[in-house]
Amino acid sequence: MRYINYIFILLLLSKSQAQVSIQRLMNDVEILSSPEMEGRMAGSEAYDKAAQYCVSVFQENGVKSLQHSSLDGYRQNFNIQSNTVNKCELKITNSQGKFYKLKLGSDYVCRGFTGSGSGTADVVFCGYGQAKDSYNDYRGMDLKGKAVMIFKANPPFTLEDEIWDNFSIRRQVETAKQHGAAAVIFVSRHNEKFQSKPIGSLMHGEGKHNAEIPQFQIDISWADSLLEGTRYPLERLDNLIEDLRMPFSVFTQSKIEYDVQAHYNPQTPTYNIMGVIEGSDPELKSEYIIVGAHLDHVGKIGDLVYPGANDNASGSAAVLELARLISQNRDKLKRSVIFTLFTAEEQGLEGSKFMAQNLPVPKEKIAFVLNLDCIAHGDSIRVGNGKSYPHLWEKVKEIDITKSGKVVDATWGGGGADLTPFHNLEIPGLYFASQFSYTHLHLPTDTPETLNKELYKDMVELIYHAILELE
Known part of the structure; x- marks a missing residue:
């Protein structure tokens, strides 16, 4: 009798293990976003720890x-540029003689491609940091050895004889350097609908990922402190420039004291992680579904760690949970599944680009790609790229009707995030994210406690059934 009861308990356990477990999901998220993982910056030892943990889950299943x-x-190895910010200190003495030591993470951050440098510098406000013939924020301003404070944006207006280049922080910094600036301070426009908090960031795109001079982004309130000695608070300067459609640069009579130490490596080794579970259908098992999420995050600035629980420990943990579920239900899986954890998404999709350029199976054998990014904060489910592949989108909506019913009835085309390199190869795919997912994006507050567990479980269950049912 005891033996029969034991078998019955095992069967119940087996059945429960074949279901999405929010406990396992949250355990994986907590591990991947723990202080020991130091924000999982691609190319770091902390990223290696996170990757090793994920490989161990693959092997166990x-x-x-x-x-x-x-x-x-x-491992799929390749090299990237990296810029590690080991120290970032900023102090302000305004024109009234008031001294402030700013708090890293809430009052300010160092930008991801900051250079090193230390010293004291006068602060000059120079609008949008533009240096065009018909609109020049730097005209008549002596910037040599000074810190320039500029809006992290293009001007919100157009001029008849001037078209602004596509917005580029890199270009803004290079222009400031050319005019002699010793440091750059970015601030959001006062009139922006959503004022940007100082967020952790990494550089991407062409060119060196270290600009060789210190760069900061400060909270908008500290901009007004720097401007206190002028007659122009930031809101007034913002309005004047927009209304007059002309530069309005001022010497603030404030100073900053700064100390930044950044280490740049143009050839930093990193890697994607991938593994496969073979399908059970004799014919379809030669076709593949790629299920991917980026494992990396923005790392840390000095001792300040960016946990990246939603972005994207949530997606990475989902890949691990889906691998467990598929492993326990192999008989239901027709096609083979390649489970992938991308590196260097934060540096500009470098991991997914490299995989797309070095596909481990023939392109024509890939049925579709499912990308999971920021999937556990908010109140509903967004599925992207449905306009490009409506047959996949419609099927997901059909599945959702029988599940949580949380899929938002709106989609977009053109890929998105790590799906983009595969979309550019005309490989079908969908991009899963949670609605209103970016409250804590690239902030130290992106912690496991902020996640919506019910939504997260429903999201992973939907993706699990999509793997099994999409054609």
């Missing part, structure tokens, strides 16, 4: 490594 020239076991 029978996820095998693939055979391909670009792969070393579960």
